Amino acid sequence: MVNRIRRKRPNVALLVEASSDYTRRLLRGVMAYMQEHQPWIICKGEYRRGQVIPPELRQGKCDGVIAHIETEQIARVIRACKVPAVDMSSRRLISSVPCVETDNKNISRIASEHLLERGFKHFGFVGDDFFGWSRLRRDCFQQYISATGCHCSVFLNSGSKGAAGHWNLDRTRLTQWIQSLSKPAGIMAGWDGYGQQVLEACRHFGVAVPDEVAVIGVDNDEMECEFSNPPLSSIDNNPRQIGYECAALLDRMMSGRKVRQLRHVVQPIGVVMRQSTDVLAIPDGRVSAVIRFIRAHACQGISVDDVMQTARLSRRMLEISFRKFLGHSPYQEILRVKFQHVKKLLVETNLTLVDIAERAGFEYQEYMSAAFKRIHGMTPGEYRTQFRV
Template sequence: MDNLSHFCCWNSECPDNGKKGVGNLSVTGRYGPGRERRMLRCRTCKTRFSERKGTPLFGAHLDSLTVESVLERIVEGRGIREVGRLSGLHRDTVTRYRRLVENNVGSIPQLKRKRKVLNVALFLETSHSYARETLHGIRSYVREHGPWKIRFSEQGRGVEPPPWLAHWKGDGILARMENDRLARAIDETGLPVVDVSCYRLLPSMPSVEPDPLEIARLAVDHLLERGLKHFGFCGVPGVPWSDLRGSSFARLVAEIGHDCHLYRRTVVQPISSSWNIDKTAIARWIRSLPKPVGILGAWDGCALQVLEVCRNLNVAVPDEVAVLGVDDDDLLCDLADPSLSSIKCSAHQVGYHAASLLDQMMAGKDVPPDIAMVRPAGVVARQSTDLLAIDDQLVSDALRFIRDHACEGIQVCDVLKIVPLSRRVLETRFKTAVGYSPHEAIVRLQLRTIKEFLTETDLSLATIATKSGFNHLNYMCKLFKQKTGFTPGEFRARNRSKN
């Protein structure tokens, strides 16, 4: 039985005009997409009319959810261009619905007339690209879901909390908390807080950070593809994200049967003074390493110091030491000599997701104090890792050909055209040199490309299959599920939710 108590007859000459809940209405039929809209009939005057009569939905050709979303954003006070961009509609369509709202807003009292402006404090430094990209992610969320009034505090590591914080009347805080004094001051406000560091100084609050295991996995795969068999990590003991990246990197290197040589600086000092480390100690460590070796720096600044020491020692980069950083500060990486390869950490997604969590908390929703791990975007390869450290020249030629053409649909028979070897000999020498077959080398690069497309774009699976070198979508999906344990759709949804 349809509940029609909130409808009324719109015939101005009907005795029951405008009266709700008097039992004069019945449903005579349904119409529209999916026949979801009802036609009503007044028993008193025999008039038939749509249930949407007298509302902004009357005459709408869009589905109900889209119309309601557009109307809600208009009533919140958002501009026509913004509503059109968020809803994917032409501005003329939005303008028409805005006029409907202006004429009928009294008939939709459940919609807010103006959204409350939330006061949010940001405690992040802007001295490096990762922090700035995090701020860009926060800004993107605010533009889409605001309005927020931002109080920004340039917060270097180790500084005292600002005096105004104790008396600030705000709604929430986003902070990179890396010292106890700031953490205590923020905790004492009693406000919703989301942390974007991995120090976890407030374990009762949710935290968002780059995934250290995935960073290490990208580093190991990248250096292995260069034919390297010796590995090193240069980091800072006692700094949580450095320790996590180093331990993850060492563990993954051990799993493939190689040793990881760890450099841990012994002088305890603020990480902000990253250019003042003991380069003499790093020089001794680099001299002691077997060559050629691939070194992962805990962050770009650390990797740049390794490059400087190698230059002072006349150690060839990348032929003797291949160097990989983390964070992809493109200005610093491009200015380095040679230019520095680096892992891009998806800091934009860190900021966006942290802002989303804070918005939920400020709305009164229960957000568990979990650590949200954001998958890194990938490796940005530059000169510092541009090598193939393989003694077998023919295998090196084959691997370079695979790296350059893996996503063009090549097969092992195509590789054999550029090396004068039989398939059996190539596979034997290839496995001896790098630990896996030519076919697996092709598949690894194709899978990496598929993951990047799934995570970073909205391309269809058919387009991704073509761009990754697959002639058949079904085969790509089957292979992806076999290698990763997820279908492409599941992988995209899983990593989009993280990011």
Template sequence: MSQTLPSRPRIALLIESSRAYGRGLLRGIAAYVRTHRPWSIYHQERAMGDAAPRWLADWKGDGIIARIESRKLIEQIQSLGLPTIDLRGLHDLPGIPLIETNDHPVVGHAINHLLERGFENFAYCGFAGANYSERRMRYFSQQLAEAGYTPHVYDDSTAHRTTDTTTIEAKGLLHEDDIARWIASLPKPVGLMACNDIRGQQILNACREIGVAVPDEVAVIGVDDDAVVCELCDPPLTSVAPNTEKIGYEAAALLEAMMAGHTVHAEKTFVDPIGVVTRQSTDALAIADRQVAAAVRYIREHAVDGITVENVLEQTRLSRSTLERRFAKLLGRSPKTEILRVQLDRVKQLLRETDFTLPKIASFTGFKHPEYMCAMFKQKTGSTPGEYRRRASLPGDDTATTAKRLATR
């Protein structure tokens, strides 16, 4: 049975504005509100783990979207008895739906990015006690084991245990010497995944202190694509970008449905990341074969110019059969496949970051015909360029997706 709501429902957003992840969630919520009925938003600047604002205790509202960190905040929210969405996943909260980043493909993107650069040694560095970090560590170990690799994992077990995410991350600065010793012990070259960009920055600082070359000896990839943190790193940090705007949009749509009296059938929803944003911290090729390394670098610099395998052969002075045999041995793919992969990566970036037409994107990525580009994109990704753009670049109208999880009482 539907419920009568005020024309402008009052919604509390207990989401940090201090980091890119939280700001992305807020942008997604704003996108939903702009295209649907207006809300009266109650939000104040806050950091992860901050106490609930004082006004919440006596607040007369209609719904809450929160990143729930503490038990005290849980108690305060539950005492209000309002429809609530959690975007954190730190606690098991019966009756409160969770929408969160899907960490399995987050890790998959990071591993594939490092494999594409020829790495055969892998490492992971996270924060002990942080649920997202330990989950990503498990996925990292599992996925690499399936591919025949055993990663090196930083042992942070001596760190002080707390559920306060900000405290856990800040304490990482106190263990930089331990991290540096661990990095020094790793086989080189190594591809290293950090649990997030904050840990990635700490790793890069440790590498610089002990004179380890990044990315040639240690290539580092983080998670969250916090542009400020990543660009402050030296060198700038490559990172997996979550689709926070989509999470925020989905949360707003789900809260709207709950306030209208719908029943939520799925209490946990996980949203896939957008992909890897490449910066200098992984701009390396861990390939001992200098001719193959030169060929790969040439492809990555010129694939969008419409080069062919013949152009690559001219650069290496190898026969086609020799080059293809070495590519297969070292990279597990052919030169032609590598050219197409680089082209499609650029297509994805332009779909996410611009409103260029498909013919224009084709011309910028080395495809003579947009029809062929679209066919290859569909074959390799399973989606059309238009579907990818709608899913990855903008929150879009995902009410239909949310509706699948709902049933009218």
């Protein structure tokens, strides 16, 4: 009989708060990795962001650590413990520690496209100048909007850096800023908490959402979004996958393997649309009617000829109007809606590509797959592997 020597279960410190849906999903990703591989002994305690450190870590009893390294205090502890560590923060306070973060540039691209698809020509961003991820989301959102010839106004939180009130926006200033925007306007909030506060300011001062102002947040914190009034659309930035990748990195490091790539980026899943952006900000009612028809029936295999039967415009005028309001043709809008559904089915179901093609209105799976790769730069199978949660 061959003796099998099991690897000792490592002690791992988790310096990650669990007070929000986002951070709990990060931890669920860590847990998913543990369930698929050898379990760890977790040292967590009652950690709150930037505060209590598990005693096992201070006493040198941990084999590794996963942390949100967002303060110098935490950075000093990580440097002193001299064990493998993985950072969940984009602040990069310790440049030699590998980090896993969401793709903030892509988040801003998705937000801008979502609002542009709804026909908005005026835009705003609500964020924070303290956190790097907020600055990056702001800069990228402005760049994407500017590239379309539109202007993006910015509101920055003026709270003291790192203070408990840092997350609360000045409602008077915020309201004045909202009122100053040309309308209808599409606003990207740097995270769901700011999105909810924008909605509260709009409701308090009688600004109609989504007709006058549409708002999209980031994180897809389900409780935050659903309890907003109206419910807040948000970008799911895939925190579970971030947690999973952090755990996989740490496991490799604790096994003695070198990690050469220090920055690892996880792609967001996409928009979870709710009432706060459920609108078409297009002044031409005929074009709006056609867009609604396409979005309702694209996956039924309709063609541009089918669209023309419902349009009260000539084909040439319809093409011109689509490019004016959406920046692309009716045919491209049909494809966009179909592929939006394809991506949803890839991530949320186990359907075969043949079944997905049929449900998305494609006659041939081969054509769907080829077009998907041409547009998205990866095959449907690769997309499913990358974004499956």
